[in-house]
Amino acid sequence: MVRQRYTPSSTFVKELASLPGGDIIDKCIECGVCTAKCAIASGSEYNPRKVVQQILVGAREIVLGSTQPWLCLTCQLCESECQYGVNLSKIFKLVRRITVREGIIPPVFVEAAETIFEDGWLLKRAYTDFVADERRELGLSSRLNWNNRYTSRVSSKYFNTGGKNA
Ligand code: SF4
Ligand code: SF4
Structure with a gap:
């Protein structure tokens, strides 16, 4: 698998956390339950845990340039299973909002x-x-x-x- 290069952003998590509903992102322990329970991850390339991992390591340019946050159905199925209360559908909406603001919609x-x-x-x-x-x-x-x-x-x-x- 080819690893994407990026310049780590030390402020991406804070940027999301500063937006309404984004403050719980740093509670994620990257366990992967969300991907296991996700309505569309099974049998597709969509991987919500991977997106969260990229957010947490500050891979801002990769996340904003990816179609993945746009694929979330906002069904909240994962949120009902996440032991840490991470509201992924909201987080991905915030990512999309930043993407729109920066004019780089896929x-x-x-x-x-x-x-x-x-x-x-x-x-x-x-x-x-x-x-x-x-x-x-x-x-x-x-x-x-x-x-x-x-x-x-x-x-x-x-x-x-x-x-x-x-
Ligand atoms: S969002 Fe929740 S379920 Fe998904 S990896 Fe993080 S802690 Fe686990
Ligand atoms: S809210 Fe998004 S990430 Fe969570 S289960 Fe639904 S489609 Fe998957």
């Missing part, structure tokens, strides 16, 4: 957001004539109601687009 998530704002639905491009035929055969309406007005309002409110999708 491109795949930017593309997903753009697709939602453009189409009103993440999977709209997957809605082909074939799918429409299948729905008709099943007696389902082939007309889906793309909620463009909703996404336009969200876009306008949170991203200052001026409602360009209206």
Whole structure:
């Protein structure tokens, strides 16, 4: 396995701990129960313990450049099992917030957001004539109601687009 190089940050843990809900990160003993109990870690490359380990050693640039904190479903399953009360879903939300602030969101998530704002639905491009035929055969309406007005309002409110999708 190739080890990623990074310049250790002596302040990353403090940075997270200073944000609301981030103060419990240093209670983690890196036991791995979260990864064992995680809803999506099994059978995937997602590894919440590894992310926490990277946080605790100050691998700030690796954590902020990783897609891993973005994969957390925030289901809190791990938190109900963590003996040390570490709220990983909150911690990962804080990591994402810092990532957004620094403008280094992983491109795949930017593309997903753009697709939602453009189409009103993440999977709209997957809605082909074939799918429409299948729905008709099943007696389902082939007309889906793309909620463009909703996404336009969200876009306008949170991203200052001026409602360009209206
Ligand atoms: S967050 Fe909790 S369960 Fe996960 S490694 Fe740390 S102490 Fe263990
Ligand atoms: S909150 Fe995130 S890390 Fe915890 S079990 Fe759910 S998906 Fe996994």
